Amino acid sequence: AGSFETVVTAAAVGxxxxxxxxxxLGDLIPTNAPMVTFPVxxxxxxxxxxxxxxxxxxxxxxxxxxxxxxxxxxxxxxLKDLFNQLFAWRRWKEAPGRLVLAEEQFRHSSIAAxxxxxxxxxxxxxxxxxxxxxxxxxxxxxVGTAWSNYQSSTKDVISISNIQAEVTAMMNVKDxxxxxxxxxxxxxxxxxxxxxxxxxxxxxxxxxAGPTTATSNGAINNPYLGRFNVIPVKExxxxxxxxxxxSKMVSQGFAPWVSLRETVPQSLALRVFDESSDFFKNxxxxxxxxHIWYGFxxxxxxxxxxxxxx
Numbered sequence: 001a002g003s004f005e006t007v008v009t010a011a012a013v014g015x016x017x018x019x020x021x022x023x024x025l026g027d028l029i030p031t032n033a034p035m036v037t038f039p040v041x042x043x044x045x046x047x048x049x050x051x052x053x054x055x056x057x058x059x060x061x062x063x064x065x066x067x068x069x070x071x072x073x074x075x076x077x078x079l080k081d082l083f084n085q086l087f088a089w090r091r092w093k094e095a096p097g098r099l100v101l102a103e104e105q106f107r108h109s110s111i112a113a114x115x116x117x118x119x120x121x122x123x124x125x126x127x128x129x130x131x132x133x134x135x136x137x138x139x140x141x142x143v144g145t146a147w148s149n150y151q152s153s154t155k156d157v158i159s160i161s162n163i164q165a166e167v168t169a170m171m172n173v174k175d176x177x178x179x180x181x182x183x184x185x186x187x188x189x190x191x192x193x194x195x196x197x198x199x200x201x202x203x204x205x206x207x208x209a210g211p212t213t214a215t216s217n218g219a220i221n222n223p224y225l226g227r228f229n230v231i232p233v234k235e236x237x238x239x240x241x242x243x244x245x246x247s248k249m250v251s252q253g254f255a256p257w258v259s260l261r262e263t264v265p266q267s268l269a270l271r272v273f274d275e276s277s278d279f280f281k282n283x284x285x286x287x288x289x290x291h292i293w294y295g296f297x298x299x300x301x302x303x304x305x306x307x308x309x310x
Contacts, residue, residue: 018104021189021231022111025250026257027299035067036260038299040124040138062138064124066297068262073102074289079275082286096270099290107259110296112235114257115243118306119150121298129298130306136178144178149301154310157190157242158197160207162307163224170244170305181302185244187229193239194309195232202228240309249303256304262293 029036040062075095082089114121118129125138132152136144148169155162173183190198201207206219229247250256271289273279280286 016234017101018108018235019231019233021233022108022257022259023104025187025189025245025247025255026111026259027255028107028259028261030261030263031068032263034262034293035065035295037063037065038258038297039063040300062124064297064299066258066260066295068260068293068295070291070293071106072289072291073099074271074287076285076287078284079280079286080284095288099270103290103292106292107294107296109235110294111257111259112233112237114296114298115306116236116238116241118298123298123301125301129301131301134301136174137176143176144174147172147174149173149305151305151307154240154308156240156310157188157194157307158201160201160222160224163188166244166305166307170246173302181249183246183249183303185246185305186227187231187245187247189231189233189236189243189245191236191239191241191309192232192234194242195230199230202226202230238309242307242309244305244307246303254300254303256299256301258295258297258299260295260297262295264291264293 075092077088077092082092119131121129123129125135127134128150130150132148132150133146134149135141135146151166151169155166157163167185170183170185171180173181175181188198202222202224204222205225207222208219245256246254269291271291273287273289275286277286
């Protein structure tokens with residue numbers, strides 16, 4: 001009975017599943033090429049009064065490259081152990097599914113690491129991905145004034161006034177003509193340490209508008225009740241920083257990041273060394289090795305905003 005309980009307990013221990021945010025809020029693109037160039041063109045279409053001859057502007061644009069690299073992981077076991085131990089055999093049969101889950105987690109961990117380096121990573125407009133000085137137009141510096149997707153002053157996400165201030169700031173993102181783009185964030189990415197407090201705050205019917213006084217407790221209806229999709233990001237290493245995202249803008253083509261997955265022949269992707277292999281004949285072990293080719297890059301900064309947390 002003791003050994004059976006041990007098997008049941010061990011079988012319950014496994015890898016957690018990613019929440020999917022890295023795939024749904026960015027672009028996951030399959031490709032047959034080891035490198036893909038993503039062009040970003042800006043037409044700056046804006047009508048002005050006709051005086052004399054018709055007006056023409058040159059098409060301007062820029063691009064960024066994402067290159068794939070090879071990554072691998074795998075499993076190895078003694079064939080005799082698999083025959084003699086039911087639990088070991090079950091675990092071996094689960095290995096391919098675990099590799100699929102690990103690949104999904106790899107994408108999420110990679111994108112989280114990119115975001116956390118975003119204040120020091122140059123993006124397509126020549127500024128750091130998270131910056132207070134993004135140009136409106138990549139090819140014409142005379143268009144409009146710079147816009148920001150970065151708050152460097154620390155602000156705790158568990159605060160209605162802080163959320164309001166950052167939402168308002170994000171609404172000032174501009175298009176290629178220097179006109180407000182219409183960004184309206186509907187998603188907040190937060191580290192696990194802030195999830196419960198933020199969800200509880202946003203679920204309250206009434207919240208404090210400001211400092212309480214002797215005559216009033218300052219309570220108002222919660223303006224953000226049911227407004228935001230709060231997504232816990234267990235892959236973040238900073239326990240305080242938070243990100244506002246406009247998922248509607250992302251779906252319209254303003255993806256903040258790109259995950260590039262290179263398609264390769266199955267014989268390269270999953271390499272199985274079974275009983276017919278020389279490896280088995282020399283060691284008595286069998287093994288499988290999974291190889292994946294991925295590239296990750298930060299793309300357009302318009303639909304995401306980083307706020308340094310406290």
